[in-house]
Amino acid sequence: GNSVTQMEGPVTLSEEAFLTINCTYTATGYPSLFWYVQYPGEGLQLLLKATKADDKGSNKGFEATYRKETTSFHLEKGSVQVSDSAVYFCALSEQNNFNKFYFGSGTKLNVKP
Amino acid sequence: KAGVTQTPRYLIKTRGQQVTLSCSPISGHRSVSWYQQTPGQGLQFLFEYFSETQRNKGNFPGRFSGRQFSNSRSEMNVSTLELGDSALYLCASSLAGTPGHEQYFGPGTRLTVT
Numbered sequence: 001g002n003s004v005t006q007m008e009g010p011v012t013l014s015e016e017a018f019l020t021i022n023c024t025y026t027a028t029g030y031p032s033l034f035w036y037v038q039y040p041g042e043g044l045q046l047l048l049k050a051t052k053a054d055d056k057g058s059n060k061g062f063e064a065t066y067r068k069e070t071t072s073f074h075l076e077k078g079s080v081q082v083s084d085s086a087v088y089f090c091a092l093s094e095q096n097n098f099n100k101f102y103f104g105s106g107t108k109l110n111v112k113p
Numbered sequence: 114k115a116g117v118t119q120t121p122r123y124l125i126k127t128r129g130q131q132v133t134l135s136c137s138p139i140s141g142h143r144s145v146s147w148y149q150q151t152p153g154q155g156l157q158f159l160f161e162y163f164s165e166t167q168r169n170k171g172n173f174p175g176r177f178s179g180r181q182f183s184n185s186r187s188e189m190n191v192s193t194l195e196l197g198d199s200a201l202y203l204c205a206s207s208l209a210g211t212p213g214h215e216q217y218f219g220p221g222t223r224l225t226v227t
Contacts, residue, residue, distance in 0.1 A: 034215060043117070043203055043218035044156075089156060099144050099207070100169045101216060105155035 023090035138206030
């Protein structure tokens, strides 16, 4: 079946540090891949997405590249800010049933000034 | 454009009772999905509705049910509440037209079962 695996958190970084949150997936065909972010007390917001192999999604300094060969979609940011502290979720939607989403368990990021 | 709204935001119920949660999607969105979020299990898919029909279902017992109305608003119902049903219930809507479309989430309903 389909699934998404994320690195365990929490991840604690100092401001301006480099961020990587690993995400790997299991799915048939070519799913669409997403990163969502959840700030305290709020629902999830889309951060970025990629719909085919080798696509790079980017937003607010965050990037992730759809790697079919390694079934990965790692999230990166060159210089994190305190305001980036949140929980990050990797997700996929199936190629043939794109209304069904699978989410990873989430990775909490704490950025210290 | 107004976002996804969920009511109520907070609920406290007693074990054995039933509860109904409501979700109003973004105008024009016909697909509504429900998720249960808990610290231990993360985000788990409950079901998805499109044009008043349940199209997808997760692995939850029959105590969890839902429906969608002709205006795309959706409700989910949990009967015979258990302590383990305490969670944040998130609703998400989407256009559901093409691959790669994203889901837009509401703020959630925090259910506490005592």
